[in-house]
Amino acid sequence: MFAYTRYLSEIGLEDLQDFGGKNASLGELIHHLKEEGIQVPEGFAVSSQAYEDFLQSNGFAQRMDQIMNELDREGFTNLAEIGSKIREVLLKGTIPRPIKNEIVAQFHELKQEFGEDIQVAVRSSATAEDLPEASFAGQQETYLNICSDQELLEACLFCYASLFTDRAIKYREDNGFDHMQVKLSIGVQLMVRSDKACSGVCFTLDPETGFRDVVMISGGWGLGENIVKGVITPDEYLIFKPSLLNGKKAIISKKIGAKEKMLVYTNKKPDEDLTLETKTINLNTSPEKQQKYVLNDREIEILADWAIKIEKHYGRPMDIEWAKDGLTEELFITQARPETVHSNTSSYKFYEYKLLEKGKLLTRGKNIGNKIVSGRARILHSPKEIRKVEQGDVLVTEITNPDWDPILKKVSAIVTDRGGRTSHAAIVAREVGAVAVVGTGDATKTIRDGEMVTVSCIDGNNGLVYEGELKWESTEIDISDIESPETDVMIILSDPDQALRISQLPNSGVGLMRLEFAISNSIGIHPMALIKYPKLGDPISKNKIDEMTYGYQDKKQFFVDKLASAVAVTAAAFYPKDVIVRMSDFKTNEYANLIGGKEFEPHEENPMIGWRGASRYYHPDYREGFGLECEAMKMVRDEMGLDNVKLMIPFCRTVEEANKVIETMSEFGLKRGENGLQLYMMIEVPSNVLMAQEFAQLFDGFSIGSNDLTQLTLGIDRDCEILNDLFDTRNDSVKMMISQAIRMAKKNYTKIGLCGQAPSDYPSFAQFLVEEGIDSISFNPDALLKGIGNINLVEGIIEKEAQIRLASD
Numbered sequence: 001m002f003a004y005t006r007y008l009s010e011i012g013l014e015d016l017q018d019f020g021g022k023n024a025s026l027g028e029l030i031h032h033l034k035e036e037g038i039q040v041p042e043g044f045a046v047s048s049q050a051y052e053d054f055l056q057s058n059g060f061a062q063r064m065d066q067i068m069n070e071l072d073r074e075g076f077t078n079l080a081e082i083g084s085k086i087r088e089v090l091l092k093g094t095i096p097r098p099i100k101n102e103i104v105a106q107f108h109e110l111k112q113e114f115g116e117d118i119q120v121a122v123r124s125s126a127t128a129e130d131l132p133e134a135s136f137a138g139q140q141e142t143y144l145n146i147c148s149d150q151e152l153l154e155a156c157l158f159c160y161a162s163l164f165t166d167r168a169i170k171y172r173e174d175n176g177f178d179h180m181q182v183k184l185s186i187g188v189q190l191m192v193r194s195d196k197a198c199s200g201v202c203f204t205l206d207p208e209t210g211f212r213d214v215v216m217i218s219g220g221w222g223l224g225e226n227i228v229k230g231v232i233t234p235d236e237y238l239i240f241k242p243s244l245l246n247g248k249k250a251i252i253s254k255k256i257g258a259k260e261k262m263l264v265y266t267n268k269k270p271d272e273d274l275t276l277e278t279k280t281i282n283l284n285t286s287p288e289k290q291q292k293y294v295l296n297d298r299e300i301e302i303l304a305d306w307a308i309k310i311e312k313h314y315g316r317p318m319d320i321e322w323a324k325d326g327l328t329e330e331l332f333i334t335q336a337r338p339e340t341v342h343s344n345t346s347s348y349k350f351y352e353y354k355l356l357e358k359g360k361l362l363t364r365g366k367n368i369g370n371k372i373v374s375g376r377a378r379i380l381h382s383p384k385e386i387r388k389v390e391q392g393d394v395l396v397t398e399i400t401n402p403d404w405d406p407i408l409k410k411v412s413a414i415v416t417d418r419g420g421r422t423s424h425a426a427i428v429a430r431e432v433g434a435v436a437v438v439g440t441g442d443a444t445k446t447i448r449d450g451e452m453v454t455v456s457c458i459d460g461n462n463g464l465v466y467e468g469e470l471k472w473e474s475t476e477i478d479i480s481d482i483e484s485p486e487t488d489v490m491i492i493l494s495d496p497d498q499a500l501r502i503s504q505l506p507n508s509g510v511g512l513m514r515l516e517f518a519i520s521n522s523i524g525i526h527p528m529a530l531i532k533y534p535k536l537g538d539p540i541s542k543n544k545i546d547e548m549t550y551g552y553q554d555k556k557q558f559f560v561d562k563l564a565s566a567v568a569v570t571a572a573a574f575y576p577k578d579v580i581v582r583m584s585d586f587k588t589n590e591y592a593n594l595i596g597g598k599e600f601e602p603h604e605e606n607p608m609i610g611w612r613g614a615s616r617y618y619h620p621d622y623r624e625g626f627g628l629e630c631e632a633m634k635m636v637r638d639e640m641g642l643d644n645v646k647l648m649i650p651f652c653r654t655v656e657e658a659n660k661v662i663e664t665m666s667e668f669g670l671k672r673g674e675n676g677l678q679l680y681m682m683i684e685v686p687s688n689v690l691m692a693q694e695f696a697q698l699f700d701g702f703s704i705g706s707n708d709l710t711q712l713t714l715g716i717d718r719d720c721e722i723l724n725d726l727f728d729t730r731n732d733s734v735k736m737m738i739s740q741a742i743r744m745a746k747k748n749y750t751k752i753g754l755c756g757q758a759p760s761d762y763p764s765f766a767q768f769l770v771e772e773g774i775d776s777i778s779f780n781p782d783a784l785l786k787g788i789g790n791i792n793l794v795e796g797i798i799e800k801e802a803q804i805r806l807a808s809d
Contacts, residue, residue: 198222372454
């Protein structure tokens with residue numbers, strides 16, 4: 001019977017104090033979830049008692065106390081010095097012989113079971129690590145590709161020393177942990193040969209917004225340290241849990257990362273001079289691998305399924321590490337810890353930020369957080385330069401890794417050349433409320449040390465860094481205090497990257513998702529240029545298409561996949577609420593600006609009332625392009641199971657045209673009524689109002705497009721600045737049109753809503769709509785809360801008037 005070590009399969013969460021959070025969690029997974037098909041590499045753990053006996057046998061406790069008492073606990077100016085001193089003390093220690101013998105004996109038993117040539121990972125597991133209230137993410141070290149007894153014992157000693165990395169010391173100080181009460185266990189685990197495949201991390205919620213119905217997976221080539229230390233920009237996959245559980249196609253988003261480096265085992269021979277640090281080497285990733293996803297769809301769904309099962313077992317959102325063995329092609333879970341940022345938030349506060357001016361854009365990357373800050377840029381190349389940073393500065397550096405943790409609380413933002421949104425540094429940045437822009441590629445070159453910059457993280461997944469101290473404003477709103485009105489309040493959404501965050505506002509769904517915005521932002525290529533790709537005349541456009549559609553033999557499928565993903569993310573964010581997707585409504589000049597578009601678009605003097613909307617869908621010059629739109633929507637509804645998507649036809653001028661569009665959609669597999677499909681129509685042409693009864697026989701709902709209806713009722717080009725003063729949705733003639741449309745919809749039992757700015761800007765217009773009996777009003781996200789306030793005010797007035805009438809009767 002071993003005194004200091006146990007197999008991982010023999011321990012669980014109840015053994016946290018003896019074997020640390022990491023080892024206890026691994027044991028829990030092996031013991032309870034192996035039958036669920038979840039694979040975890042076998043190994044053994046060295047108890048925290050061994051660490052205590054190590055300190056006692058070397059007489060280190062008093063000396064460590066003395067060193068820690070010298071720490072500057074106000075400014076942490078000597079943090080690096082203190083950390084170095086205490087690690088030096090520990091590395092000079094000797095592991096007691098009984099502990100050594102037991103570690104080596106367990107290692108040999110592993111070799112007997114799995115082969116003499118095995119490699120192991122030696123991982124630190126602190127007793128205050130991976131707790132529900134504090135992650136301690138990346139505070140201690142892991143040593144990879146360990147083969148011999150000597151390397152194993154040396155790695156154990158280094159693990160003990162890593163309990164006092166600078167970042168670990170600072171983290172314990174910030175979280176109120178006694179340094180001498182936190183102990184260290186060591187995990188010795190079979191290496192997954194991900195050096196020959198890939199690895200990454202996984203969250204059972206969206207790490208930016210806390211949205212619970214998705215699994216977020218990120219991955220890169222080689223060993224996983226590059227991701228957790230922020231060295232690379234990884235691939236990102238988003239999986240919708242309800243679709244996966246219902247056996248539907250669940251991957252709603254795939255974003256390819258640069259994956260600039262891949263960490264692999266060194267090629268040095270065993271008899272060469274190797275240190276723990278040279279057991280692995282970081283290689284440049286080949287261009288072919290950079291442009292290839294590290295996981296196929298089946299593997300993504302397996303990992304997501306495992307993640308959901310792990311989350312269910314733990315009863316809370318989880319932060320998980322995974323790896324794929326390149327020799328066996330098997331997937332493994334190598335770590336699981338509680339997620340500590342969004343899991344511990346009891347109420348959701350919505351911070352509304354607005355950039356009031358824009359300056360010169362210096363760089364862009366992926367955002368961490370959702371706000372705007374300004375500060376003086378400080379370019380640092382090492383965390384040892386902490387003395388250069390003052391409170392509120394913007395840290396600019398090459399990469400993010402956990403070593404920067406002591407600085408994060410001091411700076412207002414961090415901007416990096418490399419790194420992804422799921423690195424340990426990103427986790428800690430969220431935990432401390434820091435803003436970050438990661439993976440810019442060039443921040444340390446485009447930003448000057450000492451200059452004032454403004455960091456904006458409010459634009460979807462984009463983090464933007466501007467020159468100078470720009471004007472911006474913020475409003476903090478506790479949405480738990482907002483009362484939802486009787487009238488359905490819906491959202492106008494253009495950017496799918498905003499969907500998971502915006503969905504947490506009070507709403508009844510999405511009243512308008514503009515498909516053309518998804519096409520321009522997610523695809524950028526004219527659909528006919530993809531359909532007619534072999535015959536495309538412009539070589540520049542063809543080269544751009546080749547670059548953007550790398551990996552797609554069928555260029556048309558690129559359009560379908562990207563468009564389906566954009567809609568799916570939005571539909572998942574609001575599921576099961578309605579998401580009304582308006583089919584494309586580009587004008588010819590806008591279509592012409594897409595890559596390859598000029599070959600397929602005529603010149604029109606007034607595109608606003610030209611070949612747009614419904615008239616394109618059945619026309620022989622665009623019918624095939626519309627077919628791709630339909631194919632993408634069919635994928636979202638039928639294959640992904642997001643049947644909350646309803647489809648809306650814009651700018652449909654006549655009943656005859658409506659019939660042609662409906663017939664065309666049916667031919668492309670979108671038949672009204674099948675799988676619950678509902679079709680809506682925009683009311684934006686006066687003929688829509690005059691023929692509302694006839695249109696109501698063909699559509700399940702109407703949505704009033706107030707801008708176009710105003711334009712065509714008043715005969716004013718809404719883009720004409722000279723006539724801007726005359727363009728007013730509150731004009732009596734426009735209101736008469738709206739009133740008649742609502743009456744006819746009610747008469748025919750057809751739902752009707754309105755999309756526009758006026759109800760949020762003008763309480764009187766909101767009152768008019770509510771009094772007319774409109775079913776829903778859709779707002780842009782920045783106008784939503786104001787719009788809700790206006791509707792509540794109106795409904796309160798109407799209710800009060802009704803009570804007065806009842807009393808008088």
